[in-house]
Amino acid sequence: MPTLKARYESVRSGLEIADIGFFALRIIALAGCIAWLLVAPVPRETAGTFLRIAAFFVAYGLLIYTLLLFRFERKREIYRLSFLFDLAFVYLLIVNSGGFASSFFIGFYLLTALHAFYYGYRSGLVVAAMCTVIYLFAGLRISAIEPIDFLLRISFLFLIALPIGLLSAILRGDKEKIESLNRELAESLETLKHLQGKLVEVEKLSALGRLTADVAHEIRNPLTAIGGFAKRLEKRLPENTAEKEYAKIVVKEVARLERILRDILTFSREAKYHLQSEDMNRLLAQEEAKFDGICREKHLLFAVRLAPGLPPCIVDEDQIRQALDNLMTNAIDAMTDGGTLSLATRTACENGTHYVVIDVSDTGPGISPDLVHRIFEPFYSTKAIGQGTGLGLSICKKIMEQHRGSIRVSTAPGGGAMFSLFLPYLPVDEIFKAQCWEIMRCGVEKSRNTAERCPAFPNYGRICWSVAGTLSETKVHCPVAEKIGDCHKCTFYEMVKPSCPT
Numbered sequence: 027m028p029t030l031k032a033r034y035e036s037v038r039s040g041l042e043i044a045d046i047g048f049f050a051l052r053i054i055a056l057a058g059c060i061a062w063l064l065v066a067p068v069p070r071e072t073a074g075t076f077l078r079i080a081a082f083f084v085a086y087g088l089l090i091y092t093l094l095l096f097r098f099e100r101k102r103e104i105y106r107l108s109f110l111f112d113l114a115f116v117y118l119l120i121v122n123s124g125g126f127a128s129s130f131f132i133g134f135y136l137l138t139a140l141h142a143f144y145y146g147y148r149s150g151l152v153v154a155a156m157c158t159v160i161y162l163f164a165g166l167r168i169s170a171i172e173p174i175d176f177l178l179r180i181s182f183l184f185l186i187a188l189p190i191g192l193l194s195a196i197l198r199g200d201k202e203k204i205e206s207l208n209r210e211l212a213e214s215l216e217t218l219k220h221l222q223g224k225l226v227e228v229e230k231l232s233a234l235g236r237l238t239a240d241v242a243h244e245i246r247n248p249l250t251a252i253g254g255f256a257k258r259l260e261k262r263l264p265e266n267t268a269e270k271e272y273a274k275i276v277v278k279e280v281a282r283l284e285r286i287l288r289d290i291l292t293f294s295r296e297a298k299y300h301l302q303s304e305d306m307n308r309l310l311a312q313e314e315a316k317f318d319g320i321c322r323e324k325h326l327l328f329a330v331r332l333a334p335g336l337p338p339c340i341v342d343e344d345q346i347r348q349a350l351d352n353l354m355t356n357a358i359d360a361m362t363d364g365g366t367l368s369l370a371t372r373t374a375c376e377n378g379t380h381y382v383v384i385d386v387s388d389t390g391p392g393i394s395p396d397l398v399h400r401i402f403e404p405f406y407s408t409k410a411i412g413q414g415t416g417l418g419l420s421i422c423k424k425i426m427e428q429h430r431g432s433i434r435v436s437t438a439p440g441g442g443a444m445f446s447l448f449l450p451y452l453p454v455d456e457i458f459k460a461q462c463w464e465i466m467r468c469g470v471e472k473s474r475n476t477a478e479r480c481p482a483f484p485n486y487g488r489i490c491w492s493v494a495g496t497l498s499e500t501k502v503h504c505p506v507a508e509k510i511g512d513c514h515k516c517t518f519y520e521m522v523k524p525s526c527p528t
Contacts, residue, residue, distance in 0.1 A: 037098045044144040048105060051136050052087050056080065058130075059119065072122060079118045086111040105144065112137055113156065117164045125168025131179060134161060138187050146198075147191020154183040214511050217496060245283075253280035301485075303338040304346075306371055306382050306449070313350050313369065317358075321367055324358060331370040339382050339449045340485050341429055346447075349425045349433075352418040353386040353445050360390030365442070378524020379492040380451055381431070387444035398435055422447075427500050430481055430493035452488055461487025462518045466506050480504050491519055 059080050063073055090108045094101055116137070119130040134157035142150025158180045165171060260273040314330045321328040357367050368387045373380065393401060404420045419433075422445075426433045431449045438444040462482060463470045470480045481503050482490035491497045491513035494504040502508050506516065513519050 033095055033098075037095060040098060044140065045101070047140050047143070048108075051140060052083075054136070055115070055133060056083060056087075059083070062123070062129075075122050076119075079115065079122065082118070083115050086115075102145075105141075109137065109141065109153070113160050116157075117160050120161065120164040121167055126165035126172060126176065127169060128165075131161060134183060135186060138183050139190055142187040142191040143194045145191075146195050147188050150187030150191040151184065154180075154187040157183055217512055249280060249283055253277065253284070256280060300342050300344075301340050302343075304341050304343055305336065305338055306341075306346075306384060307332045307336050309343060309346060310350075310369055310371060310384065313347065313354065317354055317367070320358065324361070325364050326358065326361055327366040329366055329368045331368070333371045333373065336371055336373070336382060337380075337451050337453070339429075339451045341449060345425045345428070346449075349422040349447065350384070350386065352422050353447075356418060357386060357388035357390065357443075357445075360388055360442070362390075365389035368438075374448065375526035377492050377497045378522070378526060379489045379497075380453060381448045382451055384447040384449070385444055386447075387438035387442060389438065389442040392437060392441060393435060393443050401435065402433070430486055430498075432499045450486060450489060450493060452486070456488045459488060462490040463487060465518045465521065466516075468504075468506055488522065489524070491516065491524070 059076060063076055086108070090104060090111070093104050093107075097104065112133075116130060116133040119133065120128040123130055138150060138154045138157060141153040161180065162171075162176070165176070256273055256276040260270065260277055263270040263273055310330065310332060314328070318328055354367065354369070361367070366389050368385070370385045370387075372383050372385065374383050375381065402419050402423045404417055423433050426447055426449075429449055431447065434446045434448065436444050436446070462468075463480070464487075468480070470483045473479055480490070480494045482494040486493045490504060491507070494502070495507035495513040495516070496502055496511065497513050507513050510516055
C-alpha cells in the first residue's frame, strides 16, 4: 500500500494540462455515449451493441491508466497506444450510429486537438490524416459519401491540428525557457550564497588577524622582560629547591608563549613573497634530507615518491617549505606509535586549470569527518593543550592562498590523513597567449597599487577564473567576475574554453 501511494503521489506531481485533457476526453466520450442511448430512439439491439462498445471503452481505459500509474515516465508511448484504441472506439461508434451522418464524428476533433497540443503540429497532422482515413472507411460501410460535407468536416481536422500544434510548440518553448531561467537563477543564488560565505570568512579572518597582531605586539614586550628575569632567577637559585623548579616552569611557559606570539605574527602580517620559478621535486628532495633523520629517531618509515617531468611552479621557496614543515611536523606528531610518513608529487587538472600537487600523508589516527571543516580555523587544534598553537594549518592555508592555490585534506590510502597542496601552473603553450586583462580591459596592468591588483596578474591571466574568479576556493577578487556572478558566463572564459585532458 505505501508503494501504491508513493506511485500515486509521483504521478500527481508530474501531471500536466494535457494529461488532464486526455482524462477529460474519456469522461466526455463515455458520458456522450450513455447520453445518446438515453435520449435517442435507439432499438434494443443497437443499445446492446453500444453497451458492449462502452464496456470495451471502459476496459481499455482501465488498462491505459493502470499502465500510466506504474509507468508514468513513459506516458508519451502509452498515449500513442491509447490513440489506437480511441480510433477503434470512435470507428465503432460511427459505424453503429449512421456512418457519415453520425454525430460521433466530433470525437475525431477532440483526438486531433489533444494530440496536436501534446505532441506538436506534425503529430497533429498525422492524427488528422489517420482520422480522415478511419472516418472514410467507417462511413462507406454504412452510407453513401457526400463529397462536400465530407471535405468540409475533414478540412476542420487539419485546421484544428495546425494552429493548435504551432501554439503548443510556442508554449513548450516558453516553458523550457522559463525552466532554464529558473535553473540558472537557482544556480546563481547558490553561487552567490557560496561567495558570500567565503567573503564573510575572509573578512572575519582579516579582522581577527588585525586584532591578534595588535594584541601580540602589546604582549611581546612585557613577556620579554618576564622571560629575561625568570632566566636570571633560575641561574641564581640553588638546585633542588622549590623556587628553582618554579623558575624553570616560568621560563618554559614564557618560551611557549613566545612561540604562540611568533605564530600569531606570522599568521597576521602580510609577508613579502619573492616569487620565482621553482622545481617542486628539488624542493621536496631538500625536505627529505631535513626530515629523514627525524623520522629515524622517531622510528618512522619515510617514503618519497617524486613524479618525473614535473613542470616548474611560480612560488616563494621559503614559504612553501614553511607550509611543508608544518604539515610534516603535524604528521610526525600524529604517529606516536610508529607509522609511515609519505611525501609525493603529482599533477592534476580541475576547471581547465593545471596544478602541481604535493601530498603529505601519514598513517596516524586520521581526522574525524566532522572536524575536517574546522582544522584550518585559527587557534583550533586537535593536539593536547600546550602541544600546539592551533595556527600551523591556518598559516599553511594562508601561504597557499597567496600562491593562488589551495590546501585540502582527505583520508590517506593506508589510513590516517593526507594533506594536498595544489599549486597552479600554466603549460608552456599558454604563456604567450592573450591574457584576461587584455581581453576584458579591466585596467589591472595599469594599476600602481599592488593591493588593488587582481591575483591573476601578472602570471595567471590564462586561468583567472580559478585564481581570482568564482571558481577559486577563496574570495572573488576579479571585479568582472563579481559583476557577472559566474565565470562560466564570462566572455574570456568562453573564448578560452578551458578543459582538462581525458
